[in-house]
Amino acid sequence: MPSRVSRAATAASLPQRLTSMAQLRAACIDLPPADSSVDAPIAERERTLTKPAGSLGRLERLTAWLGRWQGRTSPRLDHVRIIVFAGNHGVVARGVSPWPASVTARMVENFNAGGAAINQIARVGGAELRVVPLMDLRPTTDFTRAPAMTETAFLDAVTTGMESVEEDTDLLCLGEMGIGNTTAASAIAAGLLGGHGAQWAGRGTGLDKAGVVHKGSVIDQALALHESMLDDPLLVAQAMGGHELAAIMGAVLAARWRGIPVVLDGFVCTAAAAPLARMHRQGLDHTVLSHCSAESGHAVLARALGLSPLLDFGLRLGEASGAALVIPLLRSAVACHNGMATFDQTRISSRS
């Protein structure tokens, strides 16, 4: 049975540190598949458990998903890790967020002091939380004037994301903090999927109607400036993304190579990972989407990527808060699969 051992062997072909776009491109295209040998044993055990067949609905599908990406017939959630990547955005100078860029650093302090929403939800989910600030929170270039990142800065950020994924992780929940990053996320979505800024711009942290219109026009300026890059998903991420978004992409990619299932957070996190789905049709198959964000555009983006959100709670925070919120659901799925009695162990049978 292909197991964690052979997966460790494939991980060796993911470069430790990216030094060229060609290397990154190859890692995005030549992806390891799921371990489908665990599908039959998991389905077989599911059939024997003391419940009507299929009655745990999506929980059963989540168990099967965890098993095939972990390469385990009995999926485990012993080491659940949350990473929040933080970065700043030059495009904030264009007035696209009601909050100043300095809030990014203040929120990193808040995460480290345990005072943010994600700290509370992570504790409830029994998950370890790590916060990774990118480039000492130096902002990207305003992408209405030039590419957000040089190739080197982009590859460094992707590499940091890759390096942040610890090998012994059973489930990785990803999120971000970065004032202005809903503008970057909208620009990436527009760059990858088409459409004008107005179709992708949302309220973010609380813009009014006029603010959203302005944000849409800022995105249109970026799309016009970087038009020649729009047919290359990685260049879209470099030109209009951000450091923390590139790191999320790197972490999702590294998790794929290391046999680690991933929970994506809201609109920003989904947009950050989206280039991987454009590089490879199954590029996000090892991920689930925690929720549908209230940020307009997320439902459309999720549908276009073939992701079906687990929750619809009106969340619009980021910070991996939605991703962390579904950890108890996944723990419940695994607990049922691994812990329930089988019909053979009980006196329950389908005939009287």
Ligand SMILES: Cc1cc2ncn([C@H]3O[C@H](COP(=O)(O)O)[C@@H](O)[C@H]3O)c2cc1C
């Ligand atoms: C206090 C505070 C805490 C946050 N936690 C996440 N975000 C969220 O809001 C930001 C994106 O929204 P925009 O593009 O409108 O700036 C990101 O940092 C995101 O994680 C926050 C925003 C604020 C203000």
Ligand SMILES: O=C(O)c1cccnc1
């Ligand atoms: O859905 C998100 O990721 C989101 C929405 C609003 C603000 N920050 C993040």
